Amino acid sequence: MEIREKGSEFLKEELYKAQKELKLKDEECERLCKVRAQLEQELEELTASLFEEAHKMVREANMKQATSEKQLKEAWGKVDTTLFAEFQAWRASPTLDKSCPFLERVYREDVGPCLDFTVQELSALVRTAVEDNTLTIEPVASQTLPAVKVPTVECNNTNTCALSGLARTCHHRIRLGDSDSHYYISPSSRARITAVCNFFTYIRYIQQGLVRQDAEPMFWEIMRLRKGMSLAKLGFFPQEA
Numbered sequence: 001m002e003i004r005e006k007g008s009e010f011l012k013e014e015l016y017k018a019q020k021e022l023k024l025k026d027e028e029c030e031r032l033c034k035v036r037a038q039l040e041q042e043l044e045e046l047t048a049s050l051f052e053e054a055h056k057m058v059r060e061a062n063m064k065q066a067t068s069e070k071q072l073k074e075a076w077g078k079v080d081t082t083l084f085a086e087f088q089a090w091r092a093s094p095t096l097d098k099s100c101p102f103l104e105r106v107y108r109e110d111v112g113p114c115l116d117f118t119v120q121e122l123s124a125l126v127r128t129a130v131e132d133n134t135l136t137i138e139p140v141a142s143q144t145l146p147a148v149k150v151p152t153v154e155c156n157n158t159n160t161c162a163l164s165g166l167a168r169t170c171h172h173r174i175r176l177g178d179s180d181s182h183y184y185i186s187p188s189s190r191a192r193i194t195a196v197c198n199f200f201t202y203i204r205y206i207q208q209g210l211v212r213q214d215a216e217p218m219f220w221e222i223m224r225l226r227k228g229m230s231l232a233k234l235g236f237f238p239q240e241a
Contacts, residue, residue, distance in 0.1 A: 087219050094207040096131075103203075110229040111199070114192050117163035122183065126163070126175055132194055133204070134177040139191060140170065161186035191237030192229075199225040 168186035
């Protein structure tokens with residue numbers, strides 16, 4: 001009898017433990033089901049949100065495209081038809097001859113004024129070097145670097161712009177062709193030269209057949225470069241220039 005009673009007590013304890021563990025597992029299972037349901041709901045809400053955001057981005061992109069197309073049409077309505085006709089005639093047979101109507105206009109309205117500096121003699125040399133693609137612009141070496149002796153002739157100093165004659169801190173200098181002479185130039189003068197060089201680089205690419213675009217985007221890129229020359233002439237240029 002005593003053995004049976006002890007065996008019965010042991011079984012009751014084991015049954016209680018099993019029931020307790022089962023209850024804990026049921027509670028854990030219920031908790032995990034709630035977590036799963038919450039995650040599914042959050043995932044559904046996130047999917048709906050992303051879907052709505054994607055549609056919003058598509059709508060905005062379509063609106064921007066429509067606005068751009070409208071502005072382009074309006075711009076075309078304002079463009080001087082003579083100017084575009086001159087460009088098309090030049091594009092049909094690209095040349096660097098500045099006597100053609102298109103380049104003659106750009107020289108007169110943009111290139112000439114942009115490279116018209118106070119020191120006229122040097123200005124003429126710079127213009128020729130730009131046209132011949134033989135002008136070099138290089139940064140002035142930092143004073144903290146070891147000095148390297150090179151066979152060059154400094155025609156002015158870093159505190160005076162060789163083109164404007166004004167007292168300016170010069171971070172760059174130019175060299176014309178194969179000459180050993182260097183001329184220090186101010187940020188403003190550098191910006192004006194760079195703007196003209198950018199224009200000539202692009203029309204050279206067109207002449208060499210490297211620009212494969214329709215007439216309209218090509219024309220607008222030239223207009224952008226012309227705008228850059230106008231802004232540089234007025235003194236507007238990036239601070240790093």
